Structures are given as structure tokens and as C-alpha cells.
Amino acid sequence: MQFNVRLGILAVILLSALFIHLFWPASEEEDAETKLLRHLVSLETDIQQYESILSSVKKEIFMLKETGGDQHGPSASSQSQGLAKIFNMRRIKTHNIYDPLPHLMDYEEALIPALTLGKDREGVSVVLGIPTVKRPTQSYLLPTLQNLLSSMSPEEKNDTLIIIFIAEFDVSFVESTVNSIIRQFKDDVDSGLVEIIAPSASFYPDLKSIKSTLGDSDERTRWRTKQNLDYAYLMMYAKNRGKYYVQLEDDVLSRRGFITTMKDFALKTTVKTSDWFMLDFCQLGFIGKLFRGSDLWKLVEFILLFFKDKPGDWLLSHFFSVKYCKLDYNHKRCLRELERHWIHFKPSLFQHIGMISSLNGKVQKLKDRQFGKLELFTRHANPTARVETSIKHYGRFSLEKAYKGMNFFWGLAPQAGDTIKFIFPSPLCLKSYRFVSGNAEHPSDKLHNATFEVRTVSTAAHEQKNYVKSEDGFITLGDFDEFGVLDGQIEPEMCPISAVRITLQNSSDFWVILSEIFLETS
Structure with missing residues (x-):
């Protein structure tokens, strides 16, 4: 039986090889012989996987057979026969998962x-x-x-x-x-x-x-x-x-x-x-x-x-x-x-990237040097603007550099009421906005309860849509979601816009990172 199965597998491989050789065109980068060999190897791996699955099924069937099971359920006599086989003193006992567990x-x-x-x-x-x-x-x-x-x-x-x-x-x-x-x-x-x-x-x-x-x-x-x-x-x-x-x-x-x-x-x-x-x-x-x-x-x-x-x-x-x-x-x-x-x-x-281990008190700073540098921020060409924030930045991670696509912004101990502003020298039309907080190395440094606001030159837009306007002229358009991301479209009626602002509604136990800042002009 085993010989017939192996012979069948060999026949499948040879027929597949012949088909590939005759009908599969060779690419310029790879000659026909190499391509044929690669497909044969792939087929061989597939067969190994199918044989493994078949072996697992056969083991399950054998275990059921050993205990006298069938599709209608084991009878008392078949159960006793199965147990007699299992407890036969001469029978070699096989290893299974129940030995270590x-x-x-x-x-x-x-x-x-x-x-x-x-x-x-x-x-x-x-x-x-x-x-x-x-x-x-x-x-x-x-x-x-x-x-x-x-x-x-x-x-x-x-x-x-x-x-x-x-x-x-x-x-x-x-x-x-x-x-x-x-x-x-x-x-x-x-x-x-x-x-x-x-x-x-x-x-x-x-x-x-x-x-x-x-x-x-x-x-x-x-x-x-x-x-x-x-x-x-x-x-x-x-x-x-x-x-x-x-x-x-x-x-x-x-x-x-x-x-x-x-x-x-x-x-x-x-x-x-x-x-x-x-x-x-x-x-x-x-x-x-x-x-x-x-x-x-x-x-x-x-x-x-x-x-x-x-x-x-x-x-x-x-x-x-x-x-x-x-x-x-x-x-x-x-x-x-x-x-x-x-x-x-x-x-x-x-x-x-994890620093905090699942083992309480264990901190692991291991990094794979073969991986290279991580991309911790996304660059965009934003419109010219003056940036202002009440959040103090850490080291070289300033808001100005983040807005210019040179780094990410990393702010210390953000508090409720803190703001991040982008003020345009001349009012302009914005089509969309996207802000992503946190990054791969510091996924917890996110903004969660924070709003995005714009200051328009025209009063018609907020009056038509019943937007609520703050005392200093800003209209709220959106909020950061639970993943620390904020993005959306801006209706043409809002144009022109003189400034945009992010306002924090709550203090945070973590610092805050803005790894992506994108203001798209129309």
C-alpha cells in the first residue's frame, strides 16, 4: 500500500514537471531549468504538508478504532474489546500528549x-x-x-x-x-x-x-x-x-x-x-x-x-x-x-519593540541590529505655517520639525486645555487633514480625548451647518479616535481657513507623540 502511494506521488511530480516544462514560459531573469526546479520544490513542499495532514487524520481514526468507536457510537462489547487491547500487557505503549500533560x-x-x-x-x-x-x-x-x-x-x-x-x-x-x-x-x-x-x-x-x-x-x-x-x-x-x-x-x-x-x-x-x-x-x-x-x-x-x-x-x-x-x-x-x-x-x-514584558517587573530593551532603523514618523509636505503649542517638547522632537516632516513631535506631560496650533500667514483652502499619535516604539503616547478645530475667515459656513463657534473663532470638526488617529475631509464652504488647532480635553499619564501631521490643500 505504501509503495502504491509513493508511486502515485512520484507520478504527480513527474506529470507536473512535464506540464511546467512544456507550458510555463521562462522569464528573462530565470532560465527554464531553474524555474522548473523551483516549481518542483514548491510541489514537493505541498506534498509534504498534505502527507502531514493525512497522517494526523489517520492517527485520529486509529485512536477511535482502538477504543472501539464507530459512527453510531461504541457498543458495550466494542468498548470492552478496545480496553482489552489497550491494557494487553504485551502491547507496546505509544507516546502521546497525555504523557507530559x-x-x-x-x-x-x-x-x-x-x-x-x-x-x-x-x-x-x-x-x-x-x-x-x-x-x-x-x-x-x-x-x-x-x-x-x-x-x-x-x-x-x-x-x-x-x-x-x-x-x-x-x-x-x-x-x-x-x-x-x-x-x-x-x-x-x-x-x-x-x-x-x-x-x-x-x-x-x-x-x-x-x-x-x-x-x-x-x-x-x-x-x-x-x-x-x-x-x-x-x-x-x-x-x-x-x-x-x-x-x-x-x-x-x-x-x-x-x-x-x-x-x-x-x-x-x-x-x-x-x-x-x-x-x-x-x-x-x-x-x-x-x-x-x-x-x-x-x-x-x-x-x-x-x-x-x-x-x-x-x-x-x-x-x-x-x-x-x-x-x-x-x-x-x-x-x-x-x-x-x-x-x-x-x-x-x-x-x-516591546519594552514592558508580560513578566511583572521585567524590562527588555533587546533590538535586532540586523533590522536597521525604524520608521517612527511619516513625512508630508505641509503648507507654510507658524506652529505654537503649550506642550513642552522633549529633546530634538519639536513640533516645528514634525510639521516639516523632519521628525516626530514628542511632548512632555500633556494637560487638559493644552493646544497645538498651526497658523497660516495667508488664509488658504484645506481639503483634508490627518494626525496620527504614538509610534511603533511608544504606542501608548497617544492622543485620545482631543478635538480638531479650524478658524475660518467666512462666517457663512458655520451658520449654515449650525457649527458651534468658540469665543476665539474656532469651529470643532472632529475628535481623535480610540486608536489615537484623527482624519477627515473639509467642506469647500469652510474656505478660506486661517488656522487649525488641536485641543486636549483631558490630562494624560503618558507623553504624547504626533508621528504624522498632514494638512492637504485643495
Whole structure:
């Protein structure tokens, strides 16, 4: 039977190769032979993924068969026969998830997510796994998701699945996180690009009973133990959903076009050697690590074997050493061998931005030097204006430089009633406006309860629309939303305009950043 299956697979590959060779035109950059090889490698990876899915299904069927189950439900006799097989003393006992996590046997719902929200998209090229947990002061999840989506083309979005794993048991936190994601990314959830899951609390063992290791405190041991189980859960959930799986974190930035770059690099690497196990697109921790979906089970089993003993990124290194280094290899030879299977891509496609760790009291300032500089503001050519503000700026981050597109504005301790003004030397016509507060490195430095106002020369506009005019002649047109963004159109009847103003309605516990200022003239 196995021979027939393999023969069928070989026939598919050969027929596909012949079709590609005869009917697929070669590009100028790539000769026909290279193009053929690339498509064969892609087809081979697809087959590996389908074989992995088939293997998972066969295991499930076998487990049901072993316990005497059928479509009509197990009878008493079939159940007893199944149990007799299982408890036969001569029967070799197989390893399964219940060995490292025996408590799962007490909870039927443990392996079923408590929450799933999405369209069950599958068969994509890339699955991005993003675990997220509650942090002591601020969350980076929404800025991370916004950055990832804005770095993807429509074609990339159609061939990608982003799984957000809310690894918490606090129902109110899970609901709040889900609502925030849906409010900002509803279209992406509705299209199936973004999927949200949360685990059953019974999946995790009693973390308080975990003994500390490596000299870590009990709190740190519990934190890294749960993090390892988070990785394993997410990988198990995602492994059959796409060709490649990429492990990310909830506090990263990406380069534009990163999906295509990863797919191309995976294909080119496989053409050179099929021995690779992981492609590394970030030099830090567990960020930007790409695996074949069909290989994930190997890493998951290793993590589950040692999840209580060491941090996840250490286990990743140990996995490679155990798998690829012989005992008689010295350190240099081992490194050379690892480089054949753990392949780094430069420059890095992801950068770590989180400062506040999910571990209470831990501050992490790690940056990937291979990523390069972050774009922390957006430049625009704004009309000539005199700028004024009652908010003191920090260092070189002045409002004037931000308005000219030279930097972002970073203001200290904004208070209720503070203003930011742009006064034009001659009244002009504005078509639209856009202000974005906060940036990738400081997502909490946003404006939330602040208004946008204009001062018009004509009185007809506000009288016709019943706008309320302040004592100093300003009319309110809009407010910053919950994400710290303000944009809108200005009706021609408002022209000409002599000045615009942002007024803060409340004080803030954070500083304030304006990373984008755009006043578009008509």
C-alpha cells in the first residue's frame, strides 16, 4: 500500500514537471531549468504538508478504532474489546500528549479552544502565529497587527493566515482584546485573514506546583513554563493550516513585503538544500522563526518533553544540537553543522519593540541590529505655517520639525486645555487633514480625548451647518479616535481657513507623540 502511494506521488511530480516544462514560459531573469526546479520544490513542499495532514487524520481514526468507536457510537462489547487491547500487557505503549500533560485526561474540553473566531482559512502558504498575554501596563498587540497588515499586499493577504492566540483565562480580558481587534480589523477578521483563539484553562497544569529550575524565582519559572505551553498549543493548532508556519510575538514590527520575501527565500533555500529545518528572519528569541508545517510536530514534542525545565528559545537551541550535532563534534564543527539546518536571512524582517514584558517587573530593551532603523514618523509636505503649542517638547522632537516632516513631535506631560496650533500667514483652502499619535516604539503616547478645530475667515459656513463657534473663532470638526488617529475631509464652504488647532480635553499619564501631521490643500 505504501509503495502504491509513493508511486502515485512520484507520478504527480513527474506529470507536473512535464506540464511546467512544456507550458510555463521562462522569464528573462530565470532560465527554464531553474524555474522548473523551483516549481518542483514548491510541489514537493505541498506534498509534504498534505502527507502531514493525512497522517494526523489517520492517527485520529486509529485512536477511535482502538477504543472501539464507530459512527453510531461504541457498543458495550466494542468498548470492552478496545480496553482489552489497550491494557494487553504485551502491547507496546505509544507516546502521546497525555504523557507530559497527564492532567488532560481529567478534562474532556482541555484540547478544545474556549474561543475560536474566524473563517477556518486553510491551504495558505504562510501561517503567522502570534501569542498574546496581559501585560502590566501596556499592550503592543494592536500596533503590531496594524504594522503587519500594512506591510502586506492584497495578494499576500490572500495567501496568509494570522492566528492571534489570547493565552489568558480572564474572560473580561479575552473579551476586551477580541472587541479591540474586531473594532480595528473587522474586515480582516471577516475575510478570514485574521483568526482569534483562546485556550481552555484546563489545558494548563497547576503552574503553582511547578518546581523552580536554573535558579529562577517561582514566578519566573511559572511564567516561562506557561510560555512554552503557549508555543506548543499554538503550533499544534496551526500545523495543518498552511505550508509554512512563522512564530512571532505580539510586540514586533515588520518590513514591507515580508511575506513574499519569506516565501521566496524558503523556495530558493529548498532548491539548494532540502535539509533545512528552520529559516530565521530575526536574530532575537523566538521571533521570525519559519518552519514547514509538516515539521512542526517534531518541535512540539521536544517542547512538551522539557517545557518545565528551560525557556523556549533555549529549548529551540537544544533541539538543534540534539538533532544535528554528534557527541564527538567540537563546538566549531557543531556550529557549522547547525548552519546547514538553521539558516539565517539578512537583513532581518522583524524587529522587537516591546519594552514592558508580560513578566511583572521585567524590562527588555533587546533590538535586532540586523533590522536597521525604524520608521517612527511619516513625512508630508505641509503648507507654510507658524506652529505654537503649550506642550513642552522633549529633546530634538519639536513640533516645528514634525510639521516639516523632519521628525516626530514628542511632548512632555500633556494637560487638559493644552493646544497645538498651526497658523497660516495667508488664509488658504484645506481639503483634508490627518494626525496620527504614538509610534511603533511608544504606542501608548497617544492622543485620545482631543478635538480638531479650524478658524475660518467666512462666517457663512458655520451658520449654515449650525457649527458651534468658540469665543476665539474656532469651529470643532472632529475628535481623535480610540486608536489615537484623527482624519477627515473639509467642506469647500469652510474656505478660506486661517488656522487649525488641536485641543486636549483631558490630562494624560503618558507623553504624547504626533508621528504624522498632514494638512492637504485643495
